[in-house]
Amino acid sequence: xxxxxxxxxxxxxxxxxxxxxxxxxxxxxxxxxxxxxxxxxxxxxxxxxxxxxxxxxxxxxxxxxxxxxxxxxxxxxxxxxxxxxxxxxxxxxxxxxxxxxxxxxxxxxxxxxxxxxxxxxxxxxxxxxxxxxxxxxxxxxxxxxxxxxxxxxxxxxxxxxxxxxxxxxxxxxxxxxxxxxxxxxxxxxxxxxxxxxxxxxxxxxxxxxxxxxxxxxxxxxxxxxxxxxxxxxxxxxxxxxxxxxxxxxxxxxxxxxxxxxxxxxxxxxxxxxxxxxxxxxxxxxxxxxxxxxxxxxxxxxxxxxxxxxxxxxxxxxxxxxxxxxxxxxxxxxxxxxxxxxxxxxxxxxxxxxxxxxxxxxxxxxxxxxxxxxxxxxxxxxxxxxxxxxxxxxxxxxxxxxxxxxxxxxxxxxxxxxxxxxxxxxxxxxxxxxxxxxxxxxxxxxxxxxxxxxxxxxxxxxxxxxxxxxxxxxxxxxxxxxxxxxxxxxxxxxxxxxxxxxxxxxxxxxxxxxxxxxxxxxxxxxxxxxxxxxxxxxxxxxxxxxxxxxxxxxxxxxxxxxxxxxxxxxxxxxxxxxxxxxxxxxxxxxxxxxxxxxxxxxxxxxxxxxxxxxxxxxxxxxxxxxxxxxxxxxxxxxxxxxxxxxxxxxxxxxxxxxxxxxxxxxxxxxxxxxxxxxxxxxxxxxxxxxxxxxxxxxxxxxxxxxxxxxxxx
Ligand SMILES: *[C@@H]1O[C@H](CO)[C@@H](O)[C@H](O)[C@H]1NC(C)=O
Ligand SMILES: *[C@@H]1O[C@H](CO)[C@@H](O)[C@H](O)[C@H]1NC(C)=O
Ligand SMILES: *[C@@H]1O[C@H](CO)[C@@H](O)[C@H](O)[C@H]1NC(C)=O
Ligand SMILES: *[C@@H]1O[C@H](CO)[C@@H](O)[C@H](O)[C@H]1NC(C)=O
Ligand SMILES: *[C@@H]1O[C@H](CO)[C@@H](O)[C@H](O)[C@H]1NC(C)=O
Ligand SMILES: *[C@@H]1O[C@H](CO)[C@@H](O)[C@H](O)[C@H]1NC(C)=O
Ligand SMILES: *[C@@H]1O[C@H](CO)[C@@H](O)[C@H](O)[C@H]1NC(C)=O
Ligand SMILES: *[C@@H]1O[C@H](CO)[C@@H](O)[C@H](O)[C@H]1NC(C)=O
Numbered sequence: 001x002x003x004x005x006x007x008x009x010x011x012x013x014x015x016x017x018x019x020x021x022x023x024x025x026x027x028x029x030x031x032x033x034x035x036x037x038x039x040x041x042x043x044x045x046x047x048x049x050x051x052x053x054x055x056x057x058x059x060x061x062x063x064x065x066x067x068x069x070x071x072x073x074x075x076x077x078x079x080x081x082x083x084x085x086x087x088x089x090x091x092x093x094x095x096x097x098x099x100x101x102x103x104x105x106x107x108x109x110x111x112x113x114x115x116x117x118x119x120x121x122x123x124x125x126x127x128x129x130x131x132x133x134x135x136x137x138x139x140x141x142x143x144x145x146x147x148x149x150x151x152x153x154x155x156x157x158x159x160x161x162x163x164x165x166x167x168x169x170x171x172x173x174x175x176x177x178x179x180x181x182x183x184x185x186x187x188x189x190x191x192x193x194x195x196x197x198x199x200x201x202x203x204x205x206x207x208x209x210x211x212x213x214x215x216x217x218x219x220x221x222x223x224x225x226x227x228x229x230x231x232x233x234x235x236x237x238x239x240x241x242x243x244x245x246x247x248x249x250x251x252x253x254x255x256x257x258x259x260x261x262x263x264x265x266x267x268x269x270x271x272x273x274x275x276x277x278x279x280x281x282x283x284x285x286x287x288x289x290x291x292x293x294x295x296x297x298x299x300x301x302x303x304x305x306x307x308x309x310x311x312x313x314x315x316x317x318x319x320x321x322x323x324x325x326x327x328x329x330x331x332x333x334x335x336x337x338x339x340x341x342x343x344x345x346x347x348x349x350x351x352x353x354x355x356x357x358x359x360x361x362x363x364x365x366x367x368x369x370x371x372x373x374x375x376x377x378x379x380x381x382x383x384x385x386x387x388x389x390x391x392x393x394x395x396x397x398x399x400x401x402x403x404x405x406x407x408x409x410x411x412x413x414x415x416x417x418x419x420x421x422x423x424x425x426x427x428x429x430x431x432x433x434x435x436x437x438x439x440x441x442x443x444x445x446x447x448x449x450x451x452x453x454x455x456x457x458x459x460x461x462x463x464x465x466x467x468x469x470x471x472x473x474x475x476x477x478x479x480x481x482x483x484x485x486x487x488x489x490x491x492x493x494x495x496x497x498x499x500x501x502x503x504x505x506x507x508x509x510x511x512x513x514x515x516x517x518x519x520x521x522x523x524x525x526x527x528x529x530x531x532x533x534x535x536x537x538x539x540x541x542x543x544x545x546x547x548x549x550x551x552x553x554x555x556x557x558x559x560x561x562x563x564x565x566x567x568x569x570x571x572x573x574x575x576x577x578x579x580x581x582x583x584x585x586x587x588x589x590x591x592x593x594x595x596x597x598x599x600x601x602x603x604x605x606x607x608x609x610x611x612x613x614x615x616x617x618x619x620x621x622x623x624x625x626x627x628x629x630x631x632x633x634x635x636x637x638x639x640x641x642x643x644x645x646x647x648x649x650x651x652x653x654x655x656x657x658x659x660x661x662x663x664x665x666x667x668x669x670x671x672x673x674x675x676x677x678x679x680x681x682x683x684x685x686x687x688x689x690x691x692x693x694x695x696x697x698x699x700x701x702x703x704x705x706x707x708x709x710x711x712x
Pocket of ligand 8: 673
């Protein structure tokens with residue numbers, strides 16, 4: 001006992017000293033400028049009317065503070081919309097600050113002061129909005145209304161009653177496409193247009209139209225330069241990344257056209273830039289003059305960033321607020337096409353040159369690009385218990401693309417979030433993407449309904465230094481990825497050499513591309529030194545595991561079930577590739593594959609369990625259990641031989657083909673545990689922890705009735 005006291009005394013003293021020298025400031029923000037205009041000082045009695053005033057207050061005090069005083073400021077926001085005129089930026093001088101919604105008592109206190117209580121939306125918590133309300137709607141008949149915006153903006157997103165409204169498009173059904181007739185011959189010209197079919201373009205109002213062209217893993221977004229009627233050629237103002245038409249299987253000749261004021265369906269809008277007029281067709285259930293209608297104007301809503309890496313902003317907490325309505329803009333000559341929508345440069349929550357940041361219980365939604373971007377010079381950034389949903393691209397973006405990395409992104413924790421319904425403007429957005437970063441934990445998240453990859457790790461195609469290591473992808477539930485829209489994607493996708501990267505205890509299900517190339521765990525170019533263990537991967541359109549090329553990966557104690565069962569959707573599509581596959585042969589060990597269960601449920605005469613595209617691929621397989629309950633013959637290796645022949649090559653010498661005897665109901669896709677007399681147990685398989693957020697059922701049906709954008 002005395003010993004313990006002895007240890008604690010200096011610690012207690014330290015606490016007392018800290019408290020003694022610190023001061024805690026409460027600032028209040030009530031976004032009704034007329035109430036306190038002249039007296040506002042941020043106090044409870046005279047609150048500020050904007051977050052910016054609170055930040056200015058902190059900055060003034062920072063310079064006047066005696067430097068030994070530890071100051072901690074809480075900015076308390078009234079629970080309504082806080083429309084920011086320009087981006088809210090926390091610089092170094094705003095360190096040691098918390099931004100939150102005020103408590104119920106303070107809310108009640110102000111509610112009594114607000115004269116016209118019913119003239120503003122009272123929300124569950126404060127919304128920091130990058131948008132502006134659109135008012136002044138007048139009817140033009142047929143459930144259609146118009147409003148004119150006074151700002152010099154191009155309206156390309158609209159939110160009515162907290163719901164995204166579709167931009168008008170042709171074809172109107174989001175799971176249908178137009179087809180052009182031919183690509184242009186010259187490879188550079190072919191990035192700028194194509195030859196269109198009869199009935200397309202010539203009668204459409206094209207000034208404000210955007211053509212969205214489908215490639216393989218991306219879409220490109222184009223404004224129109226000219227139409228040449230004599231040979232039916234459309235030319236764009238901005239290029240795609242690769243020539244349009246080079247992916248005939250993945251893309252076909254698909255495109256659609258957005259923002260034509262001739263193709264209304266209920267709950268769609270278009271914008272005429274010349275007259276700055278928005279046209280909105282409702283579904284008849286609401287009156288635009290009586291509901292909250294918002295269009296984003298700021299690409300960045302909240303920035304946490306010191307001006308350089310040696311002067312970071314420190315110790316910021318943002319909790320119990322929403323950050324919403326961020327804009328996207330594409331310059332008329334800018335290329336808007338690259339993997340993972342990485343050409344985007346903004347995010348509504350943007351963090352750089354920052355340390356010790358907690359984003360907790362925050363909703364980030366209705367965005368034009370990714371929800372969050374954690375960029376250069378960042379360490380100890382935590383995003384927890386938050387909801388990132390209805391994003392224009394993907395959910396969370398981490399790290400930088402340039403190599404070598406100028407200042408690191410490290411110690412990033414993405415824990416227990418829901419990241420959902422992405423790709424609403426740029427379908428190639430990824431649920432959670434790590435470009436180049438080190439020490440990143442992506443744990444216990446639910447990541448679902450994206451149109452491209454669920455989780456993407458690494459940004460180096462091949463064996464050059466990747467500046468990416470120690471990425472933990474643990475206990476995430478990743479599902480309904482791909483949505484039959486783009487191709488060449490995965491539940492979890494990796495690139496490059498990544499020492500210390502561990503992909504463990506995730507559930508990946510329902511990964512579907514438009515036509516081809518879709519895998520549960522996708523180890524793409526150069527993926528090396530990665531461990532994948534204890535994952536349950538099922539209902540994947542193609543293989544549960546695919547390695548393009550890479551070295552020294554370890555695949556241990558996973559379950560790969562019910563993969564490559566679909567029939568190819570179009571006549572020319574390649575057929576699915578089976579359960580496991582390696583594409584390239586290289587002069588090193590590609591992977592070690594041990595203690596796994598491959599539960600193949602294809603019904604037919606044969607199905608590929610492991611396929612290698614090239615001879616002499618260097619692999620090490622052992623102690624695995626393979627099974628097909630329908631007695632479909634499982635095939636292995638370059639020759640696609642029987643299991644017995646495969647074993648003669650020295651592989652899988654202790655593995656067997658036998659029922660793994662799952663404990664759970666395989667008809668509910670409960671593949672986590674096996675009975676104690678399972679042959680897998682004898683070979684070393686250990687039960688996998690069932691994720692609490694996992695839901696049983698084997699449905700691959702992606703139709704979501706409550707979200708119009710996820711029909712296909
Ligand atoms: C279409 O016509 C334009 C103008 O005559 C010409 O420059 C272009 O090369 C033609 N394109 C094709 C594909 O023939
Ligand atoms: C009214 O809207 C419907 C649905 O978009 C459309 O089919 C119809 O032609 C429109 N009627 C008029 C008079 O514009
Ligand atoms: C919209 O119109 C403005 C002029 O009012 C112009 O500067 C801008 O480039 C136009 N935007 C687009 C995307 O065409
Ligand atoms: C972060 O700091 C670096 C220099 O250390 C600077 O180049 C960069 O612009 C800063 N980022 C932001 C967002 O201010
Ligand atoms: C794979 O591991 C071996 C043995 O540790 C090592 O020699 C080789 O360099 C590694 N390959 C790569 C590409 O890192
Ligand atoms: C697999 O089965 C298909 C028909 O179901 C057959 O065409 C093919 O030759 C078989 N392959 C092998 C290696 O047995
Ligand atoms: C299986 O092969 C490994 C080496 O690949 C060897 O160590 C082991 O003894 C073999 N086991 C059997 C049962 O042949
Ligand atoms: C695996 O889990 C099942 C179901 O809970 C249980 O019956 C079995 O004993 C477990 N096996 C091991 C090795 O713990």
